[in-house]
Amino acid sequence: MLQDQVQEAVERAAEHGADAETFDAGRVIIEHVSNSSKEHPLLHLPTIMGIDFSVTKHVLMLWLVAGFVFLVVTLTVRRYLKQDRLVPSGLMNALEAVVEYVRDTIALPNVGKKWVNVWTPLLLTFFVFILCANAIGLIPIFELLGLLDYYVLHTADDSLVKHLLHGGTTATANYNVTAALATITFFSIIIAGTRAHGFVKHWMNLVPHGLSPVLYILLIPIELMGMLVRPFALTMRLAANMTGGHIAILAILSFVFLFAQVAGSWLVGAGVGVFASVPISALLSGLEIIVVLVQAYVFTLLTAVFIGMAIHVHH
């Protein structure tokens, strides 16, 4: 389904390109993985202290994902807790498996028994939020909306629907979003260390005690750099993974139009699509499902590990 939709979307883009009589694969792909432009946001908001707070596609996606996650999780939990006897059923089974997995396998071994109930909510929120934000990129909702608009709605060029069609669906493919999430991790590490050891002690825990002062001149900058490198790595890993898979799928689907253009016949493009592009990108989408899960897991796990390192200091 994704492949068909993306293909349609690429076709649409190709039609735009047809105005210029050429299909620009790079432009189309970038258009589908990057944020919508700041010049044409979905909702203009004032610029405060030089920061433009306008709502772009990725901001909207963040809100949609957050709203979706909140509603689904809260309603499931509420319905479960309303029972007299706590017997999980339906969606609660899955949610309980996730909660117990995150608590017992990710949080508990890293932060320890004393802090597990303090940090499990953060880790759970990281996991479900990143997972949903990643996964929603695999579902071509806006490509469907584009099809609907193209064939049925025929909205004007500056309508909200047309604005919605611009930009990628995966908010976690944007470095700014993943940097924001990594910032949360960064401060969580400091808060965890501070709560476990006190503010001053936490900073003193960064380097081992009792070394010669010469070593500290070397160690302190290294450890401070390490503090920043960890969230930076989180930022890059998640965003790059989310962007990479989409680019690969889109590039392979672009073959359809590139071949059609080179051969000068749509039949060639259709042949490439049926026998190469669609099967390969279907396989890649299957791979993407794994990547989506793994990246959400890795981000959560590393956050737990970093928090655990701040609580249980080993040198």
Next chain:
Amino acid sequence: MNNPLVQPDPGLYIWAILTFLVLLTLLTKFAWGPLLKALDGRQSAIRKALDDAQQAKQELERLEQESAAIMRKARADADAVVTESRAAAERLREEMRTKARAEAEGIVKNAERQIQLETSRAVQQIRTEAVELSVQIASKIIQRNLSAEDNERLIQEALQQVQARH
């Protein structure tokens, strides 16, 4: 840096932080908090139930052993009572038999003594009468009246002779 993939976007950055923090707060308050508490509660409830079951099983085993011991003791007691009463009955029977035998022997001995007494009295009587008769016969024969003193002396002599002969 015209690549749209790496455009810094502070607005989006701050929106993402705010969105996440709001989601975190709401989920912690309405979902994770109560859920984790419920899971902990259920965990301890299950642990307690298992402990209780274990305890009940041990209690049951203990009671079974106790009742078996009681049964064993009761059976032994009953056996002892039966044995004892049987012995008592036996003893009683033996006693009664002994007593009856002694009584019977007493009666027989008494009767024998009575018979002996009667016999010896009869023999005495016969003897006295025989002496008197002999004296009468003798006096008739010798026809001589002895004085009463002689008479008595003769009688005594005769008696002594009879007794010595006897």
